[in-house]
Amino acid sequence: GMVISDVGVAMDTIAYQSSFERGLDISLNSPSVLPPTDKSKEAMTRGVEMLVSAVTHMNNAEMAGCSPPDCVKELAANARSAAHSTVARMAASSAVVLLKNEKHLLQLVNARKTLAISGPA
Structure with a gap:
């Protein structure tokens, strides 16, 4: 998995730099926020x-090469069924650690x- 920081989270440039060294993979802040150290x-390159x-992995998964009209059935599939929603919730709850x-x-x-946290409960 990846550790991703949302926009505006890193305001202190020293903490921002060290967060990459401690395992942050992607920051949605502007790269101009700081001059990176070596x-x-x-860490940012990693x-x-x-x-x-x-x-690349996601693009090469099951739907690779899927573009209409070749896979209209797959694209029109009901991805909001009760079974799909249950699996999606289970995957999300086991994959995400908020804080x-x-x-x-x-x-x-x-x-x-x-600390303010927003989003659906």
């Missing part, structure tokens, strides 16, 4: 390689005592 450049590998700040990977500032 160590963080290497993250980009993981992302490209994942996209587990091991080794201070998340760029949380100790001085702030409030």
Whole structure:
């Protein structure tokens, strides 16, 4: 899997740089946020390689080469069935950890005592 930081999460450039060194793979912040160090450049490169590998893997999976009209049936399949939704929820709940700040990977500032989390429960 990959560790991905959302936009605006890393505001402290020192924490931002070290987060790549601690395991962050992809940050949705602008690359102009900081001048990377040699160590963080290497870590960022590793993250980009993981992302490209994942996209390539997904594109080469079951639906590889699937473009209408060759696979209209597959594209029109009901992916919102009860069985599909159950499997999707189980996969998501076992694959996602919202906040587990091991080794201070998340760029949380100790001085702030409030944390906002948004999204469906």
